[in-house]
Amino acid sequence: MAERSWSFSKAFRNIFSGPELITEDTWDELETALITADFGPDVSESILDELRAQVDRHHVTEVKELRLMLRESIEDRLAKFDPTLRLQERPAVVLVVGVNGVGKTTTIGKFARYLTTFDRKVVVGAADTFRAAAVEQLATWAERAGVDVVRPQQQGQDPASVAFQTVQRATEGGYDVAIIDTAGRLQTKGGLMDELSKVRRVIEKQAPVSEVLLVLDATTGQNGLAQAEAFIEHAGVTGLVLTKLDGSAKGGFVLSVQQKTGLPIKLIGQGEGIGDLTGFTPHVFAQQLVG
Ligand code: GDP
Numbered sequence: 001m002a003e004r005s006w007s008f009s010k011a012f013r014n015i016f017s018g019p020e021l022i023t024e025d026t027w028d029e030l031e032t033a034l035i036t037a038d039f040g041p042d043v044s045e046s047i048l049d050e051l052r053a054q055v056d057r058h059h060v061t062e063v064k065e066l067r068l069m070l071r072e073s074i075e076d077r078l079a080k081f082d083p084t085l086r087l088q089e090r091p092a093v094v095l096v097v098g099v100n101g102v103g104k105t106t107t108i109g110k111f112a113r114y115l116t117t118f119d120r121k122v123v124v125g126a127a128d129t130f131r132a133a134a135v136e137q138l139a140t141w142a143e144r145a146g147v148d149v150v151r152p153q154q155q156g157q158d159p160a161s162v163a164f165q166t167v168q169r170a171t172e173g174g175y176d177v178a179i180i181d182t183a184g185r186l187q188t189k190g191g192l193m194d195e196l197s198k199v200r201r202v203i204e205k206q207a208p209v210s211e212v213l214l215v216l217d218a219t220t221g222q223n224g225l226a227q228a229e230a231f232i233e234h235a236g237v238t239g240l241v242l243t244k245l246d247g248s249a250k251g252g253f254v255l256s257v258q259q260k261t262g263l264p265i266k267l268i269g270q271g272e273g274i275g276d277l278t279g280f281t282p283h284v285f286a287q288q289l290v291g
Contacts, residue, residue: 010249011037012290016067022055026063030070037289038221039252043259047073071290077255078282081264085279086238087120089210091170092177093203095163097196097235098215099227100184103243105134107215107269108179109141110277111241114267120176122147125166127159127199128183138181144274148173159183159195160202167206186227193234200236213266215241218253225260232261243269246276251289 011033015026027048034044051069060066087094094111098104112122124142128134129152142149150166163180170178180203182196203209214237216224231237240261242254245268254265265280 012067012070016063016291018063020063021061022063022066026066027052030066034252036249037252038250038256040222040256040260043077043252043255047077067290071286074255074289075282075286078258078280078285081258083239083264083266083280083282085266086210087115087177089208091123091167091175091207092210093167093170093207094177094179094211094213095182095196095200095203095209095235096179096213096215096241097182097231097237098184098241099186102184102215102217102220102224103269104184104215105137105141105181106272107213107241107243107267107277108138108181109145110269110274111267112142112145112147112179113274114277115177116146121174122177122179123150123166123170123173123175124148125150125162125178125180126152127162127166128181129155129157129159129162130183130185134181134183141274148175160198163199164202164206167203171206193230196231196235209236211239211266212237213239213241214263215243216257218242218245218248218250221250221253222256224253225257228257228261232263237261237263239264239266241265241267241269246270251285254285254289 015029031048050073054069096104096108108124112124115122124147126135126138132155135151139149150169152162166178166180183192200209212235214228214231216228240263242265267277268280270276
């Protein structure tokens with residue numbers, strides 16, 4: 001696999017390639033780096049306090065040891081959340097929610113492909129019925145991923161009925177996973193939340209919902225979190241997917257988003273290609289983050 005162009009570790013690169021001994025400047029630079037990388041003020045402060053205490057306690061003097069401690073602190077924080085996808089049901093129903101533009105459709109295409117590599121039989125449902133383009137885009141991704149798609153019979157068909165038909169198809173056709181795309185228009189938030197509740201209720205007449213994945217665009221950083229709140233409050237979100245982490249300098253968002261929402265990150269999107277989605281591994285991510 002080609003090496004990814006991670007740019008988040010840039011923020012830390014200067015510190016760890018600079019003078020070998022820890023000085024007051026090191027702490028200032030570390031604070032700036034944490035804020036720049038979008039760890040958010042709370043997580044940044046907590047990491048700095050923890051590291052300062054450790055440095056004092058163990059009489060650490062070298063920057064290279066500080067780097068290891070930082071990596072470990074990040075990994076421990078990430079590991080407090082369980083990133084395992086719950087897809088034991090058959091079919092496992094996965095609702096994918098989030099505002100338009102965050103990468104929801106792309107994520108569904110990548111996720112469908114990801115699951116087929118584990119020999120899962122997948123169907124996707126286009127329950128964002130209001131935008132004809134959304135249905136077409138999802139169908140294109142399904143084709144790319146080599147999975148089946150359930151489309152609305154006409155534009156504007158009740159999203160809940162498309163979701164119902166998708167789960168029905170999955171049940172009758174012996175599919176392992178049904179992934180359902182949902183609308184993401186933010187201007188009618190109340191209406192959207194009602195729609196999502198209805199989609200869920202209707203699905204649950206046939207099968208339990210195994211996962212509700214909220215897709216967030218990592219490049220929007222802390223602002224994206226405000227949008228997330230309504231979904232978390234009303235849509236029964238079970239996990240997060242962070243997209244556009246490739247080329248983003250905001251990898252610290254991963255920590256702040258978990259801390260603020262109390263939800264695990266289950267998948268990360270790292271590009272526009274069909275293979276650019278991976279599960280979330282705290283150890284690997286901490287390494288990529290700190291370098
Ligand atoms: P939706 O409106 O939420 O369904 O968003 P789309 O799936 O249409 O994606 C919006 C844009 O984001 C498209 O140009 C995608 O190619 C792009 N995109 C989605 N995921 C990623 C990602 O992980 N990395 C990058 N660089 N671009 C992404």
